[in-house]
Amino acid sequence: MGDMGYDFHGSPSPLVGLVWRVHAVDGGEYTDAGNEFWGLSFDVDAAGAPGAWLIGPSPQPRHLVIRAGERGWGVEFPAHVFLRKIPKLSLLGEMRALPTDGRFFELAGVRFPVPTYEHMEDLADALVAQGILTFDLELARVLAGEDVAYSERQLRRRTTGAAGLGPSRIEQLQRAREAYRLLQSGLTIAQAAVAAGYSDQAHLTRAFRLIAGSTPKQLLADDLDPFMSRP
C-alpha cells in the first residue's frame, strides 16, 4: 500500500491493536484480508466532508475503494476488546456510519472528539472511562493460545459473545496470518502450509482464497497484498 501512503504503528495500550492512516493522492483500491479485529475509522474526502465509521470484524476479505484526495485514519482493536452496548455479531462484515461533524463523533450516546493519528490512545481511554469499551483478559489469553480451564461450550459462547466470531473461525484467521508471515520469511508454499498447521498446500490455498481472496502465488506476486495492512 506504499503508493497509497499507508502506514501504521502499534500501541503501548493493551486495548489497542494498531493505529493506521492512509492518504490517497490518486485514489486506489485495496483488498483487506478477513480478520477478527474491529475498529473505528475517520476520514475526510477531497472536498473536506468528514466521516466516522464503526468497522466490524469480517471473516471474509473486504474490498475497499479509496478516492483521490481522501485521508483516513483509525484504530484497530483486538478481538478480546469489545463494545458493551453494541454486539459485534450485529457488526460482522459491516462498516457502520457514525454521526460526525468532523470535530466530534457520536458512539453509544457519547460525543467524543475525533482523535488524531498521534493520540488515538486518548480515545481508547475515554471509551473505557465511559464504559463503552470493555475487555476480557481471559479471552485474550485464550486467543494467544494459552490454556484456560473452559469447557468447549463455555469457550465458544464467551468467544462469540466478545469477538463476534467463534474460536475455530478466529483460529483459522490467525493461522492464515501465520502462514503469510512464513511465506514472507522465504518458506515455500508447501513448507509454510505445514509449519502453520495446515495438512497440506491445498488446504492453505483454499484458506487464502476464502480469507484473502487470492491464492498464495498471486499474493506473493502482488505489490499490495491483503495481509499488508497489519503486522
Added chain:
Amino acid sequence: MAEIFNRPTPPPGQCGRWHLAPTPEDHPRTIHVTAPTRLIDSAALDDLKQRIMRTRLHDSAAQQLGTSNLRLRALVDQWQNAFAWNEVEATMTELGSATTMTTDGRRLHYLHRPAADRDQARLPLLLLHGWPDTSLQFGRLMPLLADAGHPVVAPTSPGFGFSDEPQGELSPQLVAADVHRLMAELRYARYLVHATDWGATVASALAGERPGAVAALHLLQPPFDRAFQVDRTSASAAEQTYLEHMDRWSDRAAYVTAHMLQADTLAAAFTDSPVGLLAWLADKYDAWSGDGIRDEDIIANSATMWLTATFRSSVRLYSEPAADWDTSGSGDWGAARIEIPTAFAVFPDDIGMPPREFAERFFAVQRFTIMPRGGHWAALEEPQLLADDLLAFAADVS
C-alpha cells in the same frame, strides 16, 4: 425616573460611587444600578502593592508540596509588574457590569449582555461560576454567546467578589433564589443555565425549585456531592472506576476539609496576605487545568478575592450546616433526579471524567460530550469549544 433605594454600605476600602441606570420604561418597578466606575479605591490598591512588595517566602529545604516557591515567585513577579487592577474593572464594565439588590438588602453583582434586539433574541443564558471564581470567569465566553444572539447573564455568587454575603445561612438554595430573582428582574422568564463547580450545585437546586423557568441545564460536571450519594453496589465497572478516582481525589483534597472545618483559620492568613491567598488558589488552577489557563486569570481572581476580602465568605458553601454531607447511609439518597433536559461537556483535565451512565442517575441527559482539551476552567481555557457546545445544545432545546 427610577426610584432611589437605600444603598448598601460599601465594604471598607471601597468607594461608593453608585450610579442609577435608566429603568426600562415598560417595567418601572425594576431597579438597576450600574456598577461604580471604580470598584476599589486607590488606598486599597496602594496597600495591596505594598504588601506584595514586602512578600516574605520561606526558604526551607523541605520537599516541595503544593505551590512551589519557584511557581509563586513567577506569579508574584507578574502581579507586581504586569498586572493592572483597572484593566479588570474595565473588562467588567465592557461586559455589562451591574448590581442589583436582593430583597434582604444585599448587593448582587452581575455581568449582563442583553440581545441587540429583544424581540429577536434567542434563549437567555444564565452562567453560574464556582469556587474560587466570580462572574469574571465568563469574560471570554460571554461575547461568543452574545454574538450568537443570546442574552447572557453571569451573576457573581453571594459572598464572592462584589456580591454581598447573607447574614443568615448561605445555601445553594439561597444562591438559586437570588439568581432566579435577578433573571426575573431582567425579564427573562425562561432560560438555560450553564454551570460549573458549586455553580452546578446551585443550578441543580434552581432546576429543582423552578422547573418552569429552567429550560435546560448545561454542566461541566455533576455536582461533586453526587459522587458520594451512590449505592456503590449498583455501580457499573466504569462508574466504580470513576467513584474510586473521586475517592482518591477527595482523600487528597485537603482544601475541602480545611474549608469545611477551619475556614476562619485560613481566612486569617488569606485576608491578610495576598500572596498567601495567591498560593492557595494557584495550587488549584494549576492542578485542574490544561495548557489554556493564563497566569493573568489566576492573578485577576486572587486580586478580586483579596481586594474584596471575600475568602471567608467565598468558602461558606463548604462550611455552612447545609454542606455537612452525610455519606453514612446506603442506597442512592439525597439529591432527587432532575428531569430537565441536561447536557454535559466534560473536559479531560478537570477533576474527574464521569461516565454518562453516572450523570443519568441524577439528570435527564440529552447530550454528553467529551472535549479534546481543557479543564476545570473551560470558560477561560477553551471558550470557543465551550461556546460551540453550549450554543448547539441551546439550539436543540429551544
